[in-house]
Amino acid sequence: MTGADVVLTLDLLGTVTFALNGAMTASRRVRLDIVGVLSLGVITAIGGGLIRDVLLGATPPAAFQHWYYLAAAFAGAAAAWVIARPPRGLHRAIVVLDAIGLSVFCVTGAHKAVELGLQPAPAILLGAITAVGGGTIRDVLVGDVPSVLTSELYAIPALAGAAVAVLAGGSAAAAAPAAVVGAVLCFAIRMLGVRFDLHAPARDPEA
Amino acid sequence: MTGADVVLTLDLLGTVTFALNGAMTASRRVRLDIVGVLSLGVITAIGGGLIRDVLLGATPPAAFQHWYYLAAAFAGAAAAWVIARPPRGLHRAIVVLDAIGLSVFCVTGAHKAVELGLQPAPAILLGAITAVGGGTIRDVLVGDVPSVLTSELYAIPALAGAAVAVLAGGSAAAAAPAAVVGAVLCFAIRMLGVRFDLHAPARDPEA
Amino acid sequence: MTGADVVLTLDLLGTVTFALNGAMTASRRVRLDIVGVLSLGVITAIGGGLIRDVLLGATPPAAFQHWYYLAAAFAGAAAAWVIARPPRGLHRAIVVLDAIGLSVFCVTGAHKAVELGLQPAPAILLGAITAVGGGTIRDVLVGDVPSVLTSELYAIPALAGAAVAVLAGGSAAAAAPAAVVGAVLCFAIRMLGVRFDLHAPARDPEA
Numbered sequence: 001m002t003g004a005d006v007v008l009t010l011d012l013l014g015t016v017t018f019a020l021n022g023a024m025t026a027s028r029r030v031r032l033d034i035v036g037v038l039s040l041g042v043i044t045a046i047g048g049g050l051i052r053d054v055l056l057g058a059t060p061p062a063a064f065q066h067w068y069y070l071a072a073a074f075a076g077a078a079a080a081w082v083i084a085r086p087p088r089g090l091h092r093a094i095v096v097l098d099a100i101g102l103s104v105f106c107v108t109g110a111h112k113a114v115e116l117g118l119q120p121a122p123a124i125l126l127g128a129i130t131a132v133g134g135g136t137i138r139d140v141l142v143g144d145v146p147s148v149l150t151s152e153l154y155a156i157p158a159l160a161g162a163a164v165a166v167l168a169g170g171s172a173a174a175a176a177p178a179a180v181v182g183a184v185l186c187f188a189i190r191m192l193g194v195r196f197d198l199h200a201p202a203r204d205p206e207a
Numbered sequence: 208m209t210g211a212d213v214v215l216t217l218d219l220l221g222t223v224t225f226a227l228n229g230a231m232t233a234s235r236r237v238r239l240d241i242v243g244v245l246s247l248g249v250i251t252a253i254g255g256g257l258i259r260d261v262l263l264g265a266t267p268p269a270a271f272q273h274w275y276y277l278a279a280a281f282a283g284a285a286a287a288w289v290i291a292r293p294p295r296g297l298h299r300a301i302v303v304l305d306a307i308g309l310s311v312f313c314v315t316g317a318h319k320a321v322e323l324g325l326q327p328a329p330a331i332l333l334g335a336i337t338a339v340g341g342g343t344i345r346d347v348l349v350g351d352v353p354s355v356l357t358s359e360l361y362a363i364p365a366l367a368g369a370a371v372a373v374l375a376g377g378s379a380a381a382a383a384p385a386a387v388v389g390a391v392l393c394f395a396i397r398m399l400g401v402r403f404d405l406h407a408p409a410r411d412p413e414a
Numbered sequence: 415m416t417g418a419d420v421v422l423t424l425d426l427l428g429t430v431t432f433a434l435n436g437a438m439t440a441s442r443r444v445r446l447d448i449v450g451v452l453s454l455g456v457i458t459a460i461g462g463g464l465i466r467d468v469l470l471g472a473t474p475p476a477a478f479q480h481w482y483y484l485a486a487a488f489a490g491a492a493a494a495w496v497i498a499r500p501p502r503g504l505h506r507a508i509v510v511l512d513a514i515g516l517s518v519f520c521v522t523g524a525h526k527a528v529e530l531g532l533q534p535a536p537a538i539l540l541g542a543i544t545a546v547g548g549g550t551i552r553d554v555l556v557g558d559v560p561s562v563l564t565s566e567l568y569a570i571p572a573l574a575g576a577a578v579a580v581l582a583g584g585s586a587a588a589a590a591p592a593a594v595v596g597a598v599l600c601f602a603i604r605m606l607g608v609r610f611d612l613h614a615p616a617r618d619p620e621a
Contacts, residue, residue, distance in 0.1 A: 033409035035363060036356030050262065055464065057473030059264030064329035084410060122478035136555075141343075143352050145557050149450030156449065202447035203498060240614035242570065243563030257469065266471030271536035291617060348550075350559050 012072045014104035017097035019045035019076025022138050030142045034081060040138050041077025048133030052109050052126055056116045095194055102158055103186040106131035107179040110162035120166050127162025128155055153193030161186025219279045221311035224304035226252035226283025229345050237349045241288060247345050248284025255340030259316050259333055263323045302401055309365055310393040313338035314386040317369035327373050334369025335362055360400030368393025426486045428518035431511035433459035433490025436552050444556045448495060454552050455491025462547030466523050466540055470530045509608055516572055517600040520545035521593040524576035534580050541576025542569055567607030575600025
């Protein structure tokens with residue numbers, strides 16, 4: 001496998017897991033029909049990439065140009081409809097898979113932003129937007145305040161992973177190792193956050 | 208009338224009816240001022256097309272390039288403000304007009320996606336997004352879970368109509384008849400769904 | 415200072431004040447962590463411009479091409495986190511600053527739309543969208559019906575300011591004075607609306 005193969009494999013793995021997790025999360029909150037479950041799964045999986053590609057002017061977005069993205073997203077969302085109510089053990093697996101998706105998307109998003117000429121700061125931001133964008137659209141559609149805004153370490157690991165990918169991946173030779181290190185760092189921070197229930201500092205609204 | 212005239216006429220009819228229906232639907236749910244009623248009517252009418260054109264990179268969107276789209280959308284939304292509380296009989300007419308809008312937009316959206324080089328599967332999806340996108344933005348803005356995700360046959364007829372337009376409209380000669388057949392199929396499925404109160408299978412959230 | 419310097423200065427002032435105001439408004443409504451406060455501040459500040467640039471096909475958006483926009487947005491949002499609970503007097507200042515942002519963005523947005531070839535009506539609309547777009551995204555994310563749809567004179571001054579900038583700014587020589595007059599008009603209508611508690615006509619939803 002070449003480096004590009006590795007990135008594509010990870011990207012598709014992230015797409016499947018985001019679709020699975022997105023569809024399940026949405027189903028737990030509101031009554032949805034099969035169209036809703038599939039739509040929210042697919043949107044969670046490809047939404048971040050759509051925002052990234054639209055903001056970069058890279059249209060039509062990758063998800064609409066290569067069949068395997070939509071296929072992976074529909075497969076994950078369909079699996080969520082079939083499984084319906086995951087047993088406890090699977091919930092833990094889903095958290096891990098979601099963290100993999102987060103880690104992959106933050107570095108691939110940041111990498112694409114750099115390739116298309118963005119400066120480091122907006123490229124890091126766009127990497128994080130790619131990672132959290134799909135889940136944010138899903139939360140808005142089901143009427144929730146996006147969880148990324150309120151709790152847990154979710155955006156911070158994505159920003160950290162994207163920062164490593166951008167700042168250490170300056171040369172062509174360094175891009176692949178920087179992406180791997182960035183993704184691993186994001187995954188590590190995210191899982192530590194889940195394991196020790198870490199949260200970013202928060203403030204309650206005025207009484 | 209040429210084929211292009213027919214498509215444009217249907218497109219404008221869909222725009223007016225979506226604006227009328229969108230503004231009325233929004234007004235029934237939350238307290239809105241005249242800016243809100245007009246905005247939500249216009250967004251319902253042109254929102255799906257904006258998403259389509261942005262995703263296809265066809266910017267500025269058609270709604271901002273040809274005056275008659277905005278004029279049709281504002282006319283429909285203004286009519287909704289004037290009528291305010293439609294009598295019962297008009298409600299039924301609005302459901303029919305909304306189904307016409309759905310049918311027109313799914314085939315014109317899919318057709319444009321094919322023209323701009325998308326493969327069949329994403330083109331069908333984009334046709335359906337064009338048809339349901341405006342109403343989805345409206346529902347999100349007034350704080351509702353988009354009805355397309357929760358109930359009734361709404362996305363399914365749009366997908367069916369778009370599929371016919373894309374799969375049967377491969378050649379230039381076949382494009383116009385395929386669009387008409389697709390739109391009629393979409394309209395028929397939608398109205399059968401309304402008449403017999405058909406719903407896609409759904410699942411309740413966990414207790 | 416040249417005319418372009420004046421516009422850029424106003425644009426950055428609007429960005430800072432929108433970020434400050436956006437982050438504070440969001441914090442008053444829901445419990446947010448620091449990521450949420452910063453994100454909502456930045457989105458309020460640059461969201462309208464992102465929508466404008468995406469609709470115009472001017473990608474990557476200006477906010478991602480020039481470091482000072484993101485810097486100004488983050489500075490304003492960070493100030494909101496530090497201040498946390500503004501004393502009464504500051505609230506009044508924030509309303510004024512927000513009106514400045516509204517006034518600046520409606521004319522700069524409309525001006526950019528004209529420059530990129532839009533006709534007057536869509537250019538005026540896009541100017542208003544630039545001015546109210548960021549706050550609208552913020553309201554949707556925190557689960558509120560956007561205030562622009564329900565109350566107060568907010569969209570109307572933006573439309574008025576954009577209309578002056580577009581209709582009076584036809585020639586290159588007239589663009590700068592038309593922008594200034596448009597911004598002043600928008601500011602004046604907005605502040606009169608606040609002072610005398612003016613509202614656009616509204617209708618309650620059906621019982």
